[in-house]
Amino acid sequence: MNNKQTYIIDEERENCQKVVDAFAELFENTDLAVINTGKYGFIKLQYFRTDIGFDNAISFNDSKSLFNDLWNEWLDTQLLDIAGETPMKEMDYEDILKCLPPEKQQKLLDMRKRFAEKTGIGDILDKYTEKAENKMTDNSTMCSNTFAK
Secondary structure: OOOOOOOOOHHHHHHHHHHHHHOHHHHHHOOEEEEEOHHHOEEEEEEEEOOOEEEEEEEEOOHHHHHHHHHHHHHHHHHHHHHOOOHHHHOOHHHHHHHOOHHHHHHHHHHHHHHHHHHOOOOOOOOHHHHHHHHOOOOOOOOOOOOOO
16 A cells, blocks of 8 residues: 555645635535545535534535635525525526526625636636526526516
């Protein structure tokens, strides 16, 4: 057994820590933690239960994957908050997003860019941003009564 084997390079370890720091607010409001495990990379622990601990443990050894995962966690949390006690609470996240006014959709997408800027990693954004912009459209017919109480 090779005890000196590492699973993450130093540059990616530093970049992953920057990503974790950028999303620090997410950890305050959810049952989620991201831990630096040294040579093994970063582990996202999620869905804590006192009797058994965390249900999910996902490892990351590159900052782009970690950024995209934490971004999706942040976005899902925002969409759940927006859906609240409206009929949208039964929808998938993507459908909730499509029901939002274009201005609100853009505001959420802009937050992704702000998180990327907080990391200080120049190329952290990828093709995902373009795909997200294409998905965000006005679907007022599908969502016409979602905010009615």
